[in-house]
Amino acid sequence: MKRAILAAVAAIIIFPLLPVPEFWFTQANYIGLYALVVLGLVVLTGIAGLTSFGQAAFVGLGAYATAYLTSHYDVSPWLTLFAGLIITGGSALLIGAITLRMSGHYLPLATIAWSIALFYLFGSISWLGKYDGISGLPAINLFGWTLGNSRSMYWLIWLCVCLSAWALLNLLDSRPGRAIRALKHSIQMAESMGVNTARTKIIIFVIAALLASVSGWLFAHLQRAINPTPFGLSASLEYVIMLVVGGMSSIWGALLGSGAVKILQDQLQVIMPALFGRAGSFEGLVFGLLLILLLRFAPEGLWSWIAKLWNRPLRKQLPSAQQVITPLTHRTVSQAGETLLQVDDVRKRFGGLVAVDKVSFKVAAGEIVGLIGPNGAGKSTTFNLVTGLLRASEGQVRFKGQRIDGLPSREIAKLGVARTFQHVKLVPEMSVLENVALGAHLRTSAGVFSATLRLDRRDEAAMLKEAAHALQRVGLQDLMHLEAGSLALGQQRLLEIARALCCDPALLLLDEPAAGLRAFEKQALAELLSSLRAEGMGILIVEHDMEFVMRLTDHIVVMVFGQKIAEGKPAEIQQHPAVLEAYLGGVE
Ligand SMILES: Nc1ncnc2c1ncn2[C@@H]1O[C@H](COP(=O)(O)OP(=O)(O)OP(=O)(O)O)[C@@H](O)[C@H]1O
Structure with a gap:
């Protein structure tokens, strides 16, 4: 990965030193501007699964904020950058808070509505110049160097792209990054690991909007004039196309997709009229056909082809034995026999069906x-x-005497309750180790800011060490660097147990942990659960393997x-x- 970053940075530095014509600087600048927006979409849509067709509107907010303030009030573009970020961030926060709770098609529809509304707003406000826009913007001045042409803007644009890509790569490789990656696969699982999913969604929506705003700021000072056209719905759709072409969930795919789409569009505008003698007739059609072919043969985007050649390992650097790591703190172990969970007359109705009917146990x-x-x-x-x-x-659920019915699952996890799922819920493309580290989410507090700046490395090392230890306990230590999705189902269940152990629970709930395990794996699991019991953990287990249950449990x-x-x-x-009549009778 480090070599890839160095190669990309070297290419960006060498490009302007080559005898390339001005046209290619313009191309490179637009690719950089698009890439900034698409980088945000990679995290928002590709990784977290939240589709937005409204990114161009955020680009517009950044562009209009600087255009208005610099041209009307002569404010420095560096100050207007922050003004744009504040306006865009505030809008994204508001829109995110309203729309991100929506599921299914509602979110994309809401972002389309937002995109259209803002486009017409830009075009109808007289002090924003209506559809003529605002012109006469100043050039950006950097330490006395006026960035007044494409060549000089190239450096600033690509510096922003490199910093953003670096920050996002850091973010994804961290505690909040794992939470973001869990969103697309299972909100329930993420919440059970203590992730505040609603907050995480809003944070990445704001991050993507801020990147778009920076792109708008750069665009405005590159063009020195703006109007609403580049900020409409069709521009938003183009960003999504770039995302899909490059590879939805790859930071590198954002750069590739932006470059490929921009160059293809421009080349078609040259080639098609030369072939057919008329401009504007076939470019869109051919572009559409090429897009369909691409989706057919590279559904995961162009980057997936390169990634396959490269065969990137998921290996993560674990702290060495010599490295001094402050271990994660453990909760105080409960006294053996102390009641952890108390379920009193609990009832659950699904419409007319009573799925749980006045059940009590401890x-x-x-x-x-x-x-x-x-x-x-x-x-x-x-x-x-x-x-x-x-x-x-109806009824009550208590944990260590405190009522927990009505609490969100992340609050219950915080108290010391961890679980596995009947239908395994993990992040398949993430490594086994990182999936397990997700379990330690509540045991450190590294946030987005420290993660993007790489200030979280101590916490990260401690989390990974804890995850490696949990994997050792369930016997998966040799598989920790594999993709979690590549494991057999039984191993995925063990991964879930390791992840739950990483939560440092007082009470562990296991839903069919032995399903899919071979006899010797069941034996190892039984030994692990017995040792956890000896350590003072309370365990509630749902299992269909009666021999396993009868041998292991104290109470049924x-x-x-x-x-x-x-x-x-x-x-x-x-x-x-x-029991014999209703259940075991049929089994024995
Ligand atoms: N979200 C839901 N909406 C409606 N009905 C539900 C829902 N979840 C479960 N049920 C119903 O509640 C009943 C109990 O389901 P549940 O999954 O708790 O059973 P179970 O004992 O875990 O079964 P299994 O061993 O097959 O997993 C079933 O009739 C199921 O169809």
Whole structure:
């Protein structure tokens, strides 16, 4: 990665030293301006899965802020840069707060509406020059050097691109970066790991808008005149096209996509009229066809081809044995026998269906409780009620005496409750190690600012060390640098257990942990859970493998059709007439 960054920076520095005509400087500048916007989209759309068709409007805010203030009030462009960032950041915060809670198609539609509205606003305000815009903008002055032409602006534009790409690469390789990458795959999982997903979404929406604003500022002072046309919906769509062409989830793809689309569009404008003798007839059509072909043969964008050649390993530098790392703090272990979880008369209705019907049970520290029952009995629903993914219709859930029903899952995680999922939820393209490190999200506080500036390395090293330790406990230490999505299902379940252990829980909830494991892996899992019990952890386990449950658990709760029909020690449950009739009878 470091070599790729050096090569890119070297190419950017060498380019202007070559005897290239002025036209190519203009091209390079526009590619840089587009790349700034697309970089934001990579994080927002490609990585976090939040589609925005409104980025050009943010470019417009940055451009209009500087155009108006510099041309009307003679303010320095360096001050207007910050004015633009404040206006854009404020707008993004407001729009993000309103729209980012929307799911499905609502968010893209809302951003389209925003894009169209702002375009007409720019075009209808008289002090912004209506559709004629604002002209006569000053050139940017940098330490006495006037950036008055394409050649001089090249340096500033590409400095901004390099700094932004570096900051985003840093961000993605950090605690908040892992939270961002989790958003696209499972909000529920991210929340269960303690991530405030609503806040994270707004933060990246604002970051993407700020990058667009910087692009607008540079654009305005490159052109020295602006009008609403480059900030309309079609420009927003072009940014999305660049994103898709380059590769949705790659920082490098943003640069490649911006370059490829800009050069292709310009070349088609030269080649097509030369071939067909008329300008403006076939360029769009051919561009569209090429785009369709690209999507057919490189659905993950052009960068995916290069990445395959390069075969980038996911290996992360782990702290060496000699390196002194302040370990993450652990919570105080509960006294064995202390009640951790208390579920009282909990009921959950889904419309007319009562999935959990007045169920009560307890889990103490140093105890493994099995929650068993046939398919559809309400076990996973009970898990979701305990961990805050669902709200109980009636009843109470307490953790260490404190009511937790009604709390969001990230607050419950903070108290010391960690879980795995019946249907594995992980970030498949992220390494096994980083997936597990996501579990330690609440144990450090490194934020976006420190991550982008690389000030979080101590915390990061401690998190990775903790994650490596958790992987060792579940026996996946040799696979830590693989993509999580490449693991077998059983191994993915073990990964989820390691991730939950990384939360440093007092209570661990495991939903079918042994499913997909081979006999010797089940044996190793049973040993791990026994040792966690000996350390004072409380464990609630849903499992269909009766031999595993009977051998491991101290206490069993049996549910059928949402109701608790029995509870007791494994030996009692095996003899319980209601259980034999309703459940185990069929199995034995
Ligand atoms: N979000 C939901 N909306 C409507 N019904 C639901 C929802 N979640 C679960 N159910 C229903 O609630 C009942 C209990 O489901 P649940 O998944 O809790 O059972 P389970 O005991 O975990 O089953 P399994 O062992 O098959 O996972 C089922 O009838 C299920 O269809």
